């Protein structure tokens with residue numbers, strides 16, 4: 001699984017210097033962070049709507065598709081800021097075994 005994220009991260013970084021006429025990712029990098037963040041907002045909304053529809057219908061295919069769009073645009077934002085997917089994987093790995101309730105309590109002390 002993380003191989004796919006790693007390979008995608010490499011492609012997203014390469015696309016920073018690619019031709020915006022032939023690459024969607026290059027277009028996003030070219031338009032800048034605000035455009036990328038706007039896309040994340042749109043994709044988050046679409047993922048929420050798809051999840052609510054899935055709850056009603058039992059068909060999760062759209063929520064998987066929209067979540068992929070959300071992850072993809074989030075990775076473009078990270079790449080635009082010079083970060084790879086590995087940084088997020090490392091952060092999630094760091095959290096293994098750490099209860100969310102305990103972690104929140106430790107921040108409130």
Ligand SMILES: N=c1c2ncn([C@@H]3O[C@H](COP(=O)(O)OP(=O)(O)OP(=O)(O)O)[C@@H](O)[C@H]3O)c2ncn1[C@@H]1O[C@H](COP(=O)(O)O)[C@@H](O)[C@H]1O
Pocket residue numbers: 008011015022023024025026068069072
């Ligand atoms: N995983 C993706 C991926 N997921 C979604 N998308 C694109 O994200 C776009 C956003 O979807 P929308 O429905 O919002 O599209 P839209 O309505 O045209 O958006 P607007 O411009 O109108 O706001 C679509 O054009 C999708 O094709 C992706 N584009 C690229 N990738 C990966 O990135 C690689 C590099 O892509 P290029 O830079 O285009 O070569 C590809 O080989 C893929 O691996």
